[in-house]
Amino acid sequence: MKKIIRIISIALLPFMVNAQALDDYLQIAAENNPEVKASYARFEAAMQKAPQVSSLPDPTLTMSAFGKMIETRLGRQEAKFSLMQMFPWFGTLKAREDAATSMAEAGFQQYLDTREELFVKVKTVYAEMYELQATIRIQEENMEVLNTFRELALSRFRNGKAAMVDVVRVDMKRNDAGTEITLLKDKRASVAYRFNALLNVAYDSEVVFPETLPALPEGEGMEQGNIEGDSLFAAHPKMQQLDKQTASYAAQRRAAVKQGLPMIGIGVDYSIISKQTEMNPENNGQDVIMPMLSVSLPVFRKQHKARVKEADFLAEAARQESVAVRNRLRADYEMARYDIRKAQQRIALYDKQLESTGQAMKLLLSSYGNTDSTMDEILRLQQEKLLYQAAKITAEKDGFSAYARKAYLLSED
Template sequence: MKTIFNIIIILLLAIPISFAQTLDDYFKIAAENNPGLQANYKEFEAAMQKVPQMNALPDPTFSFGYFISPVETRVGPQRAKFSLTQMFPWFGTLKAREDAATLQAEAKYQAFLDARNRLYFQVAAAYFPLYELKKWKQIEQENINILESYKTIATRKYENGNSTMVNVLRVDIMLNDAQTRLKILNDKEKPLLSAFNNLLDRDENEPVAVADSLSVENVPGPVSRDSLKSNNPVLSELELKTRASEAGEVAAQKQGLPNVGVGLDYVVVGKSSEMTASDNGKDVLMPMVSVSIPLFRKKYKAAEREAQLNQESFSLQKENVLNTLVSEFDQAKFEMQQQQQLVQLYDEQIQTTRQSLNLLFKDYGNSGKEFEEVLRMQQQLLQYEKNRATALAEFQTALAKINYLTAKTMNNENK
């Protein structure tokens, strides 16, 4: 299945397509390629291999002995002896060990799910700064175009004697500032692309299709501790580790009980020249039963106590993780609300500033005055537009954080 998926991805990338990749597409690529996530999955697969090891019986023991000096018996001299023994743990020991290994493997899978969700958040947190950068570059380029048109107007008015040279110089200063800012933004793109593409394990300079616009969604309502507790893979992992330790405690108790062995001895007996009985030289077949005696109890008690302490540790870790989740959720929710309010504010400010700028520009066109105020208002509009782009990016980043904390994957691929 994985091979088929890889082939499909390669074919899609090779065919010219008319639509850009979405953030969900990048999640899938990251999940397929990221070496850290693949390592987490390999850990789960390795843990699954422990299960058949834990529920297997110990290997049988075969032994052979040869009598250098044959032991004379009634039916003849004993020449050699073969023994085969199989030990059996106490009832329920293998089942307890298997349960512990299975639960540990399930805990590893929950760790893999958390790593996947965390990777999605990291991809989103690296994607939205690219959107912010894209919008800032567009805004800055638009500002340069407007300032160049202002310079043309100011120059014409100066040549006609309707304005002063100072206005032309003011525009030149602002143009130099804007062009420098745009160059810095262009330089900033490379490290952002590198950070994003490294998460997808591909070439650092690979172009990234960034959305043209973002929206502000509804802020999620209050979330209960029980909801976080039931959904978050980290808490599920700790719960499974607790249950694995409980099974390990049972296994430790049963390992402190006797092991029962069943065996068979076969003795090769030679014929005696001094006997004429019918069973002269008859080989001996002897069933055997053995029992181990667990006299040294310290190691078993220590194993039980180790399992109990692990259970207490996992319980405390769960409580600490849950407290952290609640705090981080509240912080992310506040960030969303804050950025939502700022986006609304900047929308209003942009609209009002544009109206004011149009009025000022008309006055300047009629009188040749207030040009400095026109430039100031233009820069104010520029800043509001940049702030709006930043607020949208930070809103979506906070939403991605909430999706991570609540284990809400964007494409629900494993549900």
């Protein structure tokens, strides 16, 4: 039993290593990518808006000194100090705070969307890295097979059973394969640079090219085809962002309505009175303290009505944009599901074709060893096998990229 578990663990090791490597790359990208960091900084800036709009206006302090003393019954008025604090109408500050908070939450959803879009880009380039690495591998395997074919053709030529042209034809294919391998290896650097740019690390940082990609789950792309878009994409950051914006505009409207109501001011006047010298009335020279109450008169209604209309139009724009975004998400989702199904069907087809090609190759090699047939048919079949292998690798890459897009659209981890 332990031996069986060990064999299974060894078989799954490449998938576990690649998954771990990809998770590490995603973590690095989330922490380093400048677009993600800029989006988060904008969210942090938006969070500072709520304390600004929810605070009371600063109180006003007025000081008056009289050049010529004003005579009062209790003495001369030498100076006066006035302190006034204005209070917006009840609920105004709360509405402003709600508007700013909801807009900041919308900014956070934008940050999440930027990060998730980055993850899709990283996974897409990661799949391209796999395609490149796997293509190099099959080309090198093809070169080994061609070397075997050359030895076989050369042996038959020496035995007088084949012409030298068979060896030449194999050499031509070997030259093609060698050049292709060189070009593919040269391409690794440019793909690695593009990958490192997404991670925002040094352009020449070492990148581990994956040997395999996680297999797509069985039946992937077939589910959730009939679910309504309203519920399917409700958790998507773009939809959440627009929902938060709509809530912010509703709070802005409440604040605009309340701004059209009076502001109430509460204050106090303090007058310094000097004593009279000619007479000594009761409370002679006593300073005067006078409470004050003021009310603003919002008689110019045009600005307040304009603020309300502005909030209404912005809310309507957010609602319409929400419909447009939902439609785009649905279209992209259906295309991703199609691409997944297409990749699965192509992989299944190429597996069958490769199996048939292997059987045909055995028959051809057996025939070539016992008859006077040429190498042409063997080379043609080997080329078909190489094309099927490359097409399967591309299908695996396309399926992985489509699955990454689907996971992004459904806000799946």
